[in-house]
Every structure is written in structure tokens, then in C-alpha cells.
Amino acid sequence: MVAFTKGHGTGNDFVIIADPDGELELSAEQVAAICDRHFGIGADGVLRVVRSNAIAEGTASLAEEPAAEWFMDYRNADGSIAEMCGNGIRVFAHYLVRAGLASIEPGSTLPIGTRAGVRDVTRSETGYQVDLGRWKLSGVDPLARVRGLDVARPGLGIDVGNPHVVVAIASEQELASLELEYAPILDPQPPAGANIEFVVPGEPLVRDGIGHVSMRVFERGVGETLSCGTGVAATALAVRHWAGERAPDNWRVEVPGGTLGVRMFPAEDGEHVALSGPAQLVFRGEIDLA
Known part of the structure; x- marks a missing residue:
């Protein structure tokens, strides 16, 4: 045990x-x-x-x-x-x-x-x-095809220690319509695969100096999850990239499982990105691996 x-x-x-x-x-x-x-x-x-x-x-x-x-x-x-x-x-x-x-x-x-x-x-x-x-742009920006959308959408490839493709979605209704029980298809497919984030900017995007977005994610090797920490960071980085130089460095990202914070800040080796949020332990037990 x-x-x-x-x-x-x-x-x-x-x-x-x-x-x-x-x-x-x-x-x-x-x-x-x-x-x-x-x-x-x-x-x-x-x-x-x-x-x-x-x-x-x-x-x-x-x-x-x-x-x-x-x-x-x-x-x-x-x-x-x-x-x-x-x-x-x-x-x-x-x-x-x-x-x-x-x-x-x-x-x-x-x-x-x-x-x-x-x-x-x-x-x-x-x-x-x-x-x-x-973090860095991966340089590979594939099209993403997903059930629930009539046409493929362009994605932005971002590496935050693991690979991500962030895809902009037009509305909360469109975000809710995605059928993520089926794996999205990336074209071209990154060699190591990627987590795929679908994001809707907040209305307004920036409130009190903080950016706000909503996200759903299909995780590589898992499927849709209620949250993805590195995906949240990649999402904030992608939306800031699209928004331009005046976009903030602090973000709140809403995922089905709650809210996470993202902060971009300068460091000696270049810009870093930090993720903040809760962590909980819920129960203990034993399992027979045989």
C-alpha cells in the first residue's frame, strides 16, 4: 500500500x-x-x-x-x-x-x-x-480547430517552461459553446504538443490598472481541466501582447475553478512572470498500486 x-x-x-x-x-x-x-x-x-x-x-x-x-x-x-x-x-x-x-x-x-x-x-x-x-514567444503560431467553432482560429505560441497555444474567442457565449471533451487540433502540431487556452477579454479589459480575462483550457495529456496555472500565465502574456505597449503587467484570470493572479516583472535575465493563487489539501488515504 x-x-x-x-x-x-x-x-x-x-x-x-x-x-x-x-x-x-x-x-x-x-x-x-x-x-x-x-x-x-x-x-x-x-x-x-x-x-x-x-x-x-x-x-x-x-x-x-x-x-x-x-x-x-x-x-x-x-x-x-x-x-x-x-x-x-x-x-x-x-x-x-x-x-x-x-x-x-x-x-x-x-x-x-x-x-x-x-x-x-x-x-x-x-x-x-x-x-x-x-517566458518567450515560441515562434510557432498554429491554427486551432475545436468543436463548437465553425472555423479555425489563430493561436499564439508561448513557452513558460512548458508549451502553450493561446486562442482568442469572441464572447463568453462562444467560450461556453466549446466542446472540449474532444481534443482540439493544432495545425501545425507542435513537436511536443501543447496546452491550449481559449480566452475572452474582460469588458472592460482593464479595471483599476489590472487586466481581466476569462479562460478555458485543454491540457496536454489530460483533457479539459478546471484550471491550468502555466496556462493562466500564458493567457495573460498573450492578451498583453495583443493589447500593446500600454497594457498592464498585473492580471486576474477567471477559470472554471476560480481566480488566479499573474504579474510580469523585470529580472536580471529578462522579464519573468509570476502566478499567485490558493492551494488546498483535501484528504489522505492509501492505494494498492498492484
Whole structure:
């Protein structure tokens, strides 16, 4: 039997498995069975809590930041490996704090290793904030075809440690009409796939210096989820890009599972983007992986 904790960030839910010494090898089939909402626990992904020195990918994390004791080994619901997860890393940090494995005092930072590099987590008014690091336009802007829309829509490719394509939608009604139980088709298809965000600007777009948008997302390796943290960041970056130089650097993004904050800010190595929002642990149990 393997102990687990269930947690979520704005409805983006995860099964957390503590494996500090890296003794547990989870197969893709086991992860998919754990995440199955009918025959398993049910989740959008699995967060394995492992020390950076106990997993091969953690070597790069420790080289980047020797204080990054913990590594977030994140798997999508289909068992595939993912680079990063913005909601997941806040839930991961919350688990570490609640389990007594780490602390985040006011004004302090908790570095966490991921396959996209070390990410710094701090406390915020709404829960936790994670610095997602530098972002970039991917240079590939595919057309997105999705059930519920008569014609394909152009997307903007953005990389925030993992790949995204953000697609503008005309209205809240059109956003609601999308049939995201079916996978959208990207043309051309990015080599590693991508999370696809569908976004509607607020009316008005900017209120009190803060940008407002609504979003739905189809996550690579998962399907539609109630929230996607890195997708929220990509969405805010895309809308700011479309809006032009006078657009704000602070955003509120409404997703089916709640509201998340996004902030863009300058750093020594270029502009970074940060994501803030809640994280909750909801129950614990044991599962037989056999």
C-alpha cells in the first residue's frame, strides 16, 4: 500500500505521493490508473515528492540552486511526464509546509526543482506565488480547430517552461459553446504538443490598472481541466501582447475553478512572470498500486 494526499489549486487536482528517497518507480500505467476518475482516486496529475539528490533530473536543479532540496516529479493524468505545473507547484509547496518538510516564512523563498528548472515559491495574500521564470514567444503560431467553432482560429505560441497555444474567442457565449471533451487540433502540431487556452477579454479589459480575462483550457495529456496555472500565465502574456505597449503587467484570470493572479516583472535575465493563487489539501488515504 502507498500513502497519498489529494490536493488542488483552483480545481486543478493532484494526487501527492511522498517518496523522499526516490524508492518508488511509478509506471505510466500506474499513474493513469491512479488518476482515473472512475476506477482510481481521480486527478489531473500525480505529484511525486522526492529529494533532488534522489532523482536523476534533480542534478540540474541542485547545480542551478543548491538549496533546492525538493524536486516536483510531475506526471499528467495519462502517465506522460510534464516539465512544469503552475497550480501543481503551489500545491506541492503547501504539502511540504503542512508535512513539516519545508517552511516558507514571511519574506522567505522556497526553491523547488522541476524539469523546467528551479522555481521559487513565496507566500501571497491568496496562498502562494511562484516565479515561473523567463517566458518567450515560441515562434510557432498554429491554427486551432475545436468543436463548437465553425472555423479555425489563430493561436499564439508561448513557452513558460512548458508549451502553450493561446486562442482568442469572441464572447463568453462562444467560450461556453466549446466542446472540449474532444481534443482540439493544432495545425501545425507542435513537436511536443501543447496546452491550449481559449480566452475572452474582460469588458472592460482593464479595471483599476489590472487586466481581466476569462479562460478555458485543454491540457496536454489530460483533457479539459478546471484550471491550468502555466496556462493562466500564458493567457495573460498573450492578451498583453495583443493589447500593446500600454497594457498592464498585473492580471486576474477567471477559470472554471476560480481566480488566479499573474504579474510580469523585470529580472536580471529578462522579464519573468509570476502566478499567485490558493492551494488546498483535501484528504489522505492509501492505494494498492498492484
